[in-house]
Amino acid sequence: MLEVKHLEKSYQKDKPALTDINFSVEPGTFVAIIGPSGAGKTTILRSLNQLIKDDGGQILLDGGDIRTANKTQLRHYRRQIGMVFQNYNLVERLTVIENVLHGRLGYKSTLAGVFGRYTEEEKQEALTLLKKVGLEEFALQRCSDLSGGQKQRVGIARSLIQHPKIILCDEPIASLDPASSQTVMQLLKDLTTEFNIICIANLHQIGLAKDYADRIIGIRHGKMVFDEDADTLSEEILETLYDQNATEELG
Amino acid sequence: MQTPVNYLARKHWKQTGIIALIGGIYLLSSYVLKFDGLGGVIAIPKAFAWLGINFRPTANSTQYLPSIWQKLLGTVMLAIASTVVASIIAIFVAILGSKVTGGNSIIQTIVRGIASFFRNIPLVAWAMILLFSFKQSDFTGFLALLLMSVGYLIRAFMEIIEDEASETMLALKATGASYFQVIFQAVIPQIMPSLISWILYMIENNVRDATLVGILTGTGIGFVFDIYYKSFRFDAAGMTVLSIIIVVIVLELLSNQIRKVIL
Ligand SMILES: Nc1ncnc2c1ncn2[C@@H]1O[C@H](COP(=O)(O)OP(=O)(O)OP(=O)(O)O)[C@@H](O)[C@H]1O
């Protein structure tokens, strides 16, 4: 279980990017975070695996606080948290399977990792996961030769091989066409249930968020505006998230 | 309060000012140096004509070819060796100094300082300084080229790392990979094509520069050229220049071909 309590962050003094963020998520839940540009979605996600050092609060993964972890502990937390990026962030020159195997680095000794020495089981698992995301024939292709949707599925396979408790997705479909977007969202939803993991995705498409997520958290100006079941989320609440923002920004 | 309109207006004036300043500097310096811009331009065709007549290799000058090519090969090897060693040094220093892979800001500043120090001392000055310690030898040339190349390559590699590797680095950091794993599994493979491209460029450049350094250190093709030139064997000197041009062009074609394959 993931619990976020009183999370705070400001990049500049007196300009809070996040104020008092509170939520908790059970395994097997797909959460979408929505909100206007600059609301703080990326900041939340990157605080969760401490790519950004936040200023205060607690982030508890099964009771342990990620925020106060030392270097080794942080590595151990991070390998349980997969991350999927808008621009895929693969090593384009390497093959698909090599990129998937990168997800195992957190479990390896430094030397084995530096030389890219993976065990037979790890290689087999990489192939199994590639099959799961529908890319088994592409294992030995260079990533630079793949389409955006395919690259994103490699990114997802890379996070799955970490055996994650959480997968964080920062606008995973923002660079994809509608059909690939559907594929990726469906994949994330299915994996969440199948592996009983927590999936948190920043999204700009409210329609897709409602279709695929179990829960939707609305963020505006670094504050949580709502935290609702995707099914019961009403149009009015949604409108306030964007409308008020628009009027405020005009004013 | 700065509005966009007066920001743009000020920018416009700044640009006009800068252009005027450059023009002024040109006029002032040609006055100080008594440099006649127009006369210089008119003299260019004449200079080429003189070159064409005096430096034209004759059938007789082919006798020099074996010694020219032997020295030329040595010079090319020297350039390649110094560039390769410089690249290996530069990549590690660049990793230490870049904003995304580097240590703290003190280390970054030191690395930037070192790189610009080696880069900004002219090659000729390096060669002269090193002549004191290492006398006239191939090693002096090697070291002079090495030091300057290290300066250039550190700077180039740091920029490549910052531009091309930061996103993949972030992804691998997020998986819990350690620093060295991230460097060897993400950063180096990701930047390899740009790295090789720069190394090839540096080799081409160093072949040209090695000629110049050779004149000072009394080695390689530069030395040969110097001897022919000073003993008024202009046709042989011309033959030397022609050989250098051919080698440089071939190298350039070759490295373009390699770039096409790796990029
Ligand atoms: N490195 C940074 N330095 C200073 N301010 C930053 C930095 N990163 C983000 N911010 C500010 O923090 C706020 C939240 O940014 P964040 O990137 O989390 O927004 P977001 O909701 O992800 O937006 P988007 O939908 O455009 O990706 C913004 O006002 C942004 O300008």
Ligand SMILES: [Mg+2]
């Ligand atoms: Mg964002």
